[in-house]
Amino acid sequence: MGRYVIRRLLQMIPVFIGATLLIFLMVNVMGDPIAGLCGDRQCDPATAAQLRTEFGLDKPLWQQYLTYLGNIFTGDFGTAFNGQPVTELMKSAFPVTIRLTIVAILFEIIIGITLGVITGLRRGRPVDTGVLLLTLVVISVPTFVTGLLLQLLLGVEWGWIKPSVSPEATFGELIVPGLVLASVSLAYVTRLTRTSIAENRRSDYVRTAVAKGLPRRRVTIRHLLRNSLIPVVTFIGTDIGALMGGAIVTERIFNIHGVGYQLYQGIVRQSTQTVVGFVTVLVLVFLVANLLVDLLYAVLDPRIRYA
Amino acid sequence: MRGATHARWAACAVVVALAATACGGGGSDSGGGDGSGTVSSSWGDPQNPLEPANTNEVQGGKVLDMIFRGLKRYNAKTGAAEDMLADTIETTDSQNFTITIKSGWKFSNGETVTAQSFVDAWNYGASLKNNQKNAYFFGYIDGYDKVHPESGSQSADTLSGLKVTGTNTFTVKLNQKFSTFPDTLGYAAYSPLPKAFFDDHAAWVQKPVGNGPYTISSYTKGSQMSLVKWDDYSGDDKAKNGGVDLKVYTDNNTAYNDLLAGNLDLVDDVPAAQLKNAKSDLSGRYINTPAGIIQTLAFPFYDKKWNTSGAKKVRQGLSMAINRQQITDTIFQKTRTPASDWTSPVLGEKGGFQKGLCGDSCDYNPSQAKKLVQEGGGLPGGQVKISYNADTGSHKEWVDAVCNSINNALGNNKACVGNPIGTFADFRNQIGQHKMPGPFRAGWQMDYPLIQNFLQPLYYTNASSNDGQWTNKDFDNLVNQANAETDTGKAVKLFQQAEGVVRDNMAAIPLWYQNGSAGYSDKVSNVALNQFSVPVYNEITVN
Numbered sequence: 001m002g003r004y005v006i007r008r009l010l011q012m013i014p015v016f017i018g019a020t021l022l023i024f025l026m027v028n029v030m031g032d033p034i035a036g037l038c039g040d041r042q043c044d045p046a047t048a049a050q051l052r053t054e055f056g057l058d059k060p061l062w063q064q065y066l067t068y069l070g071n072i073f074t075g076d077f078g079t080a081f082n083g084q085p086v087t088e089l090m091k092s093a094f095p096v097t098i099r100l101t102i103v104a105i106l107f108e109i110i111i112g113i114t115l116g117v118i119t120g121l122r123r124g125r126p127v128d129t130g131v132l133l134l135t136l137v138v139i140s141v142p143t144f145v146t147g148l149l150l151q152l153l154l155g156v157e158w159g160w161i162k163p164s165v166s167p168e169a170t171f172g173e174l175i176v177p178g179l180v181l182a183s184v185s186l187a188y189v190t191r192l193t194r195t196s197i198a199e200n201r202r203s204d205y206v207r208t209a210v211a212k213g214l215p216r217r218r219v220t221i222r223h224l225l226r227n228s229l230i231p232v233v234t235f236i237g238t239d240i241g242a243l244m245g246g247a248i249v250t251e252r253i254f255n256i257h258g259v260g261y262q263l264y265q266g267i268v269r270q271s272t273q274t275v276v277g278f279v280t281v282l283v284l285v286f287l288v289a290n291l292l293v294d295l296l297y298a299v300l301d302p303r304i305r306y307a
Numbered sequence: 308m309r310g311a312t313h314a315r316w317a318a319c320a321v322v323v324a325l326a327a328t329a330c331g332g333g334g335s336d337s338g339g340g341d342g343s344g345t346v347s348s349s350w351g352d353p354q355n356p357l358e359p360a361n362t363n364e365v366q367g368g369k370v371l372d373m374i375f376r377g378l379k380r381y382n383a384k385t386g387a388a389e390d391m392l393a394d395t396i397e398t399t400d401s402q403n404f405t406i407t408i409k410s411g412w413k414f415s416n417g418e419t420v421t422a423q424s425f426v427d428a429w430n431y432g433a434s435l436k437n438n439q440k441n442a443y444f445f446g447y448i449d450g451y452d453k454v455h456p457e458s459g460s461q462s463a464d465t466l467s468g469l470k471v472t473g474t475n476t477f478t479v480k481l482n483q484k485f486s487t488f489p490d491t492l493g494y495a496a497y498s499p500l501p502k503a504f505f506d507d508h509a510a511w512v513q514k515p516v517g518n519g520p521y522t523i524s525s526y527t528k529g530s531q532m533s534l535v536k537w538d539d540y541s542g543d544d545k546a547k548n549g550g551v552d553l554k555v556y557t558d559n560n561t562a563y564n565d566l567l568a569g570n571l572d573l574v575d576d577v578p579a580a581q582l583k584n585a586k587s588d589l590s591g592r593y594i595n596t597p598a599g600i601i602q603t604l605a606f607p608f609y610d611k612k613w614n615t616s617g618a619k620k621v622r623q624g625l626s627m628a629i630n631r632q633q634i635t636d637t638i639f640q641k642t643r644t645p646a647s648d649w650t651s652p653v654l655g656e657k658g659g660f661q662k663g664l665c666g667d668s669c670d671y672n673p674s675q676a677k678k679l680v681q682e683g684g685g686l687p688g689g690q691v692k693i694s695y696n697a698d699t700g701s702h703k704e705w706v707d708a709v710c711n712s713i714n715n716a717l718g719n720n721k722a723c724v725g726n727p728i729g730t731f732a733d734f735r736n737q738i739g740q741h742k743m744p745g746p747f748r749a750g751w752q753m754d755y756p757l758i759q760n761f762l763q764p765l766y767y768t769n770a771s772s773n774d775g776q777w778t779n780k781d782f783d784n785l786v787n788q789a790n791a792e793t794d795t796g797k798a799v800k801l802f803q804q805a806e807g808v809v810r811d812n813m814a815a816i817p818l819w820y821q822n823g824s825a826g827y828s829d830k831v832s833n834v835a836l837n838q839f840s841v842p843v844y845n846e847i848t849v850n
Contacts, residue, residue: 035739036732037354038440039363040750041764041772042739046457050438083356083512084528092529148560156567163564164556167530255561257530264557265352268698270732 001298008294012287017069019283023276024065033057033270037081055079055273068276077280078273080266086277089262094281096169097258100251101243103171103178104185108236112186116193116232117225123198132194135187147180147253164255177254181247185239192235196228203227229300237293241286245279342536343549344849346831348573348842349562350553352529356512359498360432360439365752369841371495373534373551374415374517376542378406378425379493383837383846386599386653386756388490391542392420392499392518394475401486401793404479405472412541414501415522422477424499430454430465431505432496441496443771444754447488449480484791486798487759494755520546520845530555546845547833563826572831572849575842577824579701582640589826595642598840599653599753600821601761602643604693604709605775606814607743612687620683622813623668625691625746628676628716631669634708635819642824645669646817649806650761651753653838659758659799665810665817673716680717687745690721694747696734697727702748709818738774749774749815756838758802762786766805766814775815782808 034048034057043051052058055078056067071078077086119128138146154176155163165173200206201224209223248260259278266274297304353367359375362368378393390396394407412420431437433445435455442455449468454461468480481488491497499518504511514523520542521534535550554571556562559578565571567588577585577593585593606622608614631645644652648664667675680686693710695702703725710723717723726744728734737743751772753760763786764770768778782805789801809815823840833848 032736033732035735036730038735040752042735042774043440044443044455044457044771046435046455047438047440047442049458050435054438082352082354082528089529092527151561151564156564159568162570163568164561164570167527167554252557253561255557255565257555257557261557262529268730269354270730 001295005291005295008291012284015287016280016283020069020276020280021065023279024061024068024272027270027272027275028061033081033272036270055081057272072280077277080274081269081271086273089274090277090281093257093259093262093278096256097244097247097251097260099169099171100174100178100181100247100256100258101240103174104182104243105236105240107179107182108186108189108239112182112189113193113225113229113232115190117197117220119190120194120197120201120228121220123194128194131190135190138183138187143180143184144249144253146183147177147250150176150180151253167257169256169258174256177250177256180253181243181250185235185243188235189232192232193228196231197224200224200228226300230297233296233300234293237289237296238286240289241282244285245282342547342848344830345550345552346548346572346844346847346849347552347554347570348844349556349559349565349571349575350532352555355440357515358439358512359428359500360437360441360444360496362495363440365839365841368495368839369553369844370515370523370532370534371498371517372519372841373521373844374515374519374523375495375498376412376517376519377493377495377498378408379490380544381493381756381838383835383843386655386658386838388493388755391493393489393492396489396492398489398793401484401488401791402481404481404488405476406479407476410475412518413539414499414503414516414518415537415539416501416503416516418501418503420499420518421474422471423474424501425497426469426471426477427505428498428500429469431500433466434464435461444491444494444496447481447483447485449482451482484787486790486792487757487795490757490795491755491760520544521551524550544845547848548831548845549849551844551847566826566828569828572828573825573834573842573847574827575823575825575836575840577826579640582642582824585824585826592827592829592834594825594827594834594836595822596836596840597644597652597838598821598823598836599651599756599838600840601646601649601651601751602818602821603646603649603749603751604746604816604818605749606746606777607741607775608778609741609776610687610743613745615684615687617682617684618687619812620679621686622683622816624676624679624683625713626665626668626676626813626816627670627672627679628713629709629816629818630671630712631819632671634705634712638705638708639819642822643819644822646819649809649815649817650758651820651838653753654756654758654761657796657799658756659761659802659806661803661806664803664806668810668813669817671712676713676716677718686717686722690745691723692726692745693723694726694728694734694737694743694745696729696731696748698730703727706748741776743775746816747774750821752839758799758806759786759789762802762805762809766809777812777814779808779812779814781805782814 034051056064079085115131119131122128151163154160161176206224209219244259248264251258251260263278351366354364355361357367357370359371362371376391379388380391382389392408392412394409396404396406398404429445432439433442433451433454445451448466450466453463454466471477501516503516514526520540522537524533524535526532532553536546559576562574563578563581566574606613635643635645647669648661650660652660654660693706695706697703706725710725713723714720764772766777766782767786768783785801785805789798792798823836825836827834831847831849833846835843837843
């Protein structure tokens with residue numbers, strides 16, 4: 001187990017380098033960011049040159065990249081164009097997005113898995129058909145439609161919630177945005193759980209458990225659900241990264257100043273440091289989440305062993 | 308049925324949670340009509356650090372307008388430059404100015420505003436090593452080329468044209484005659500700065516200190532700035548409310564929804580999609596007033612094809628092929644006004660705005676348009692490509708409409724196409740490298756309400772924003788004469804003559820004047836936008 005973890009951690013290094021290099025190249029292809037800094041007029045050449053030196057944009061790309069990598073190891077992610085260190089942006093953005101992600105994941109786990117179990121156990125019944133139809137609707141409607149609709153109805157028309165989230169972004173305020181963010185994944189979790197449960201219901205160990213006379217609840221939760229969770233856990237694990245990086249739409253709609261918002265600003269203003277910094281951290285989140293998922297397999301199904 | 312109970316439980320949890328957030332909300336405070344109430348307003352994240360000479364966009368400008376007062380201030384209604392801190396600004400030759408400031412003004416940290424506060428601030432703003440994006444504002448002052456050379460390093464730290472001659476007086480020597488120079492001094496870049504700015508710059512930028520009617524009580528970058536009324540403010544335009552909370556919105560649609568839901572008092576940028584409903588949604592609390600912004604189509608005069616003798620007729624033809632009225636009515640919901648000159652109505656007739664100066668060339672006339680384009684030798688390269696940045700400002704819609712209009716008029720549906728460029732930075736980049744394949748979007752937001760500001764930076768040979776590299780000796784001469792003219796009325800006349808040269812050559816096609824739009828809640832009144840489409844915050848009262 002220990003060796004497996006170490007091997008996996010070592011594998012992260014090339015992925016990390018490759019990912020940052022790619023992003024670095026992509027942002028640089030977009031052209032000279034200084035040109036857009038002076039608004040609808042040309043920056044005067046002297047100031048532009050000075051700014052370029054300040055942000056290290058006058059050096060060749062490979063040198064910029066190496067300096068960047070070197071700085072990262074000392075925890076220096078550079079400075080965004082508005083003069084704020086990127087680490088400061090991260091400090092304000094990540095807690096908010098993490099809270100939003102937690103809310104979304106909780107929705108996926110609680111509602112998604114519950115619905116999945118219910119429908120999996122009652123295949124073909126009206127509940128099953130109803131939920132399936134519902135998930136189909138949720139999957140096919142884009143997030144921004146759900147988001148804007150909920151904002152308009154709950155926020156403006158009925159006044160149940162505030163249409164926007166305050167800078168503090170407490171858990172309470174994030175419930176609706178979290179639900180919107182989770183909605184599509186939630187539908188997938190439901191469907192995955194349903195299929196998995198329905199499949200495993202006929203397996204030997206469930207029959208044995210039932211034959212032993214175990215209570216129905218125990219059979220469902222300890223035997224059936226635990227073994228059916230492997231694909232679901234894989235999905236939710238990869239979804240953590242996707243939710244954090246992909247919250248741009250939801251964050252924009254509900255005015256949440258999280259990672260998505262900072263990334264959006266970074267891209268629009270072509271702030272290389274901001275974009276590369278945030279994406280780097282997101283890549284790490286992806287990698288760690290995937291590692292955790294792999295380790296969870298062994299917990300869920302003791303037949304899986306790591307050498 | 309156990310399943311059903313589960314589902315019901317989950318649904319209940321959601322409802323409870325929703326109710327909880329609703330209870331937790333509703334924090335919009337109003338202190339009543341005694342002037343202690345706080346106004347909450349939408350805001351965008353400023354692009355640059357907040358320093359007077361480094362702020363070149365509206366969002367940062369809003370804050371500077373609240374916490375700073377300069378020598379002059381532009382009247383929110385008439386646009387006239389009126390003395391604020393300036394007691395007198397005297398000149399005999401339009402080149403050497405003696406400026407006396409009123410005594411008794413203070414910064415909110417207790418420091419006195421002196422002539423030195425101005426001179427230090429201007430020297431800082433001009434100095435190349437400080438990377439100030441508005442440094443060019445000081446370009447008229449003698450010694451600028453030493454402090455801010457076009458390349459290489461600076462050979463002086465201070466402008467030789469600035470001299471402090473007393474606690475409250477200083478002199479300015481310009482490197483050319485510039486009669487309307489005093490009227491430019493209302494721009495935020497000319498604000499005075501306290502010693503605290505130079506002593507601890509990092510701390511100052513975290514929480515700027517100025518001499519205006521408000522002070523900053525807290526500033527969380529990227530999310531909110533709270534400003535409170537400064538009771539010891541020296542000017543007579545004291546704040547009529549207790550303070551202003553500027554809230555950063557990621558999307559103006561969200562801000563608008565917050566306004567409708569009663570969580571926000573003021574939105575100064577009504578989203579385009581809502582313009583249709585804004586009037587009825589807000590039952591009259593919707594403002595749509597002209598701002599000092601004009602949109603034009605500029606041409607790449609560095610491209611030989613556009614610089615032929617016949618191309619002038621082609622440009623005029625294109626101008627006549629654009630149905631401005633229809634586009635402003637349908638696409639912009641009347642938040643733009645068809646342009647008939649190259650300035651802006653906010654200048655007023657006295658300031659140099661002349662309705663209809665463009666004449667027939669700006670009237671929609673498809674048959675004449677077709678004729679002119681043919682006479683001029685046809686479209687260069689057989690097709691015009693209108694370049695714009697596709698990332699912000701929904702430019703695609705109107706560019707497509709302009710192209711449609713041109714195509715219809717010329718009877719050729721390939722005559723005009725839009726040429727979207729991914730990001731604003733790349734758009735600016737290609738303009739800077741002179742790579743434009745045809746006409747391109749050129750918006751101009753004035754720095755100060757002067758006709759000079761609508762002409763000189765845009766059309767003077769090698770001027771800072773002359774992106775199309777248009778050059779004309781007559782125009783340059785007239786501008787020089789106007790700048791040398793001490794009588795303002797005569798100067799304006801000369802600028803209008805210069806504008807006539809722009810018209811005769813159709814140096815750029817004027818499209819429309821842009822309005823500022825705002826909406827406000829029933830909790831506030833006296834809301835107005837100034838010529839820069841920034842709300843006049845200190846005048847707002849809380850009901």
